Amino acid sequence: MTDSWKIQETEIKEIERSLIKKFRKPIWRKFTKGINEYEMIRDGDKIAVCISGGKDSMLMAKLFQELQRHGRANFELVFLTMNPGYNEENWQLIQDNAKLLGIPLRVFETEIFDTVATIDKNPCYLCARMRRGYLYSHAKELGCNKIALGHHFDDVIETILMGMFYGGKVETMMPKLHSKNFEGMELIRPMYLIREEDIRAWCGYNGLRFIQCACRFTESCASGDGVQNSKREEMKELIAQLREKSEFIEMNIFRSVENVNLKTIIGYHKDGEKYCFLDDYDGN
Numbered sequence: 001m002t003d004s005w006k007i008q009e010t011e012i013k014e015i016e017r018s019l020i021k022k023f024r025k026p027i028w029r030k031f032t033k034g035i036n037e038y039e040m041i042r043d044g045d046k047i048a049v050c051i052s053g054g055k056d057s058m059l060m061a062k063l064f065q066e067l068q069r070h071g072r073a074n075f076e077l078v079f080l081t082m083n084p085g086y087n088e089e090n091w092q093l094i095q096d097n098a099k100l101l102g103i104p105l106r107v108f109e110t111e112i113f114d115t116v117a118t119i120d121k122n123p124c125y126l127c128a129r130m131r132r133g134y135l136y137s138h139a140k141e142l143g144c145n146k147i148a149l150g151h152h153f154d155d156v157i158e159t160i161l162m163g164m165f166y167g168g169k170v171e172t173m174m175p176k177l178h179s180k181n182f183e184g185m186e187l188i189r190p191m192y193l194i195r196e197e198d199i200r201a202w203c204g205y206n207g208l209r210f211i212q213c214a215c216r217f218t219e220s221c222a223s224g225d226g227v228q229n230s231k232r233e234e235m236k237e238l239i240a241q242l243r244e245k246s247e248f249i250e251m252n253i254f255r256s257v258e259n260v261n262l263k264t265i266i267g268y269h270k271d272g273e274k275y276c277f278l279d280d281y282d283g284n
Contacts, residue, residue, distance in 0.1 A: 026198040038175040045075040048139035053094035056150035085113030154196040158235040
């Protein structure tokens with residue numbers, strides 16, 4: 001074993017140890033709690049851990065490795081990485097980080113960025129749908145029955161507010177979903193309860209640098225200098241302002257979609273059926 005390999009192995013162990021020791025409460029416990037509370041993993045699962053190259057998915061990969069090592073070992077993992085057309089710098093950084101973290105990537109190529117480059121209306125929406133479709137397809141070919149995405153707690157509460165403010169609806173980013181287009185496939189979000197600030201803290205503690213944005217249209221984000229004027233960024237700023245007034249704001253937003261009282265809702269819909277409070281108003 002060469003000295004360089006010994007050094008790399010030591011670095012990997014230190015990074016892994018930080019998850020179990022220093023970040024046990026804000027990251028490790030919330031990871032396992034989310035998996036258990038929402039029943040994300042069952043015996044015999046083969047999970048495609050989808051790695052975009054950002055901090056969230058890379059951390060998720062390490063957490064899954066630790067779960068197999070220290071927790072339950074009754075499932076299989078594939079660390080699936082798609083190259084949709086990253087620039088050379090971003091793609092190299094993804095591969096370097098995977099090596100540094102000891103994550104064995106299973107890579108496949110697509111031309112998604114080239115395809116959506118000619119789209120004027122909602123290119124980001126199309127890109128996201130295409131990326132997920134490819135991930136489902138390749139995961140299924142590899143014998144997987146689940147794909148895992150790295151969405152975290154902040155993504156969830158931002159989605160709730162975006163739905164209310166810009167969609168006129170109350171809904172959330174679900175912790176797991178059955179695929180409508182790929183029979184037998186399921187999507188899980190194991191980082192569901194982990195806050196983004198704790199993910200950033202873990203990165204900073206270990207001196208890790210990941211790509212900030214995977215999309216070609218915002219590649220300036222890779223250096224941290226890009227400015228994203230998006231609705232999600234607006235939600236981040238709003239939540240940050242509200243947090244200054246109350247430390248409970250974020251958790252209250254999160255809990256608002258699990259504490260719905262149908263008796264105080266004007267209307268709702270389920271499985272294509274719409275309900276109005278007037279339907280049984282006189283009967284109660």
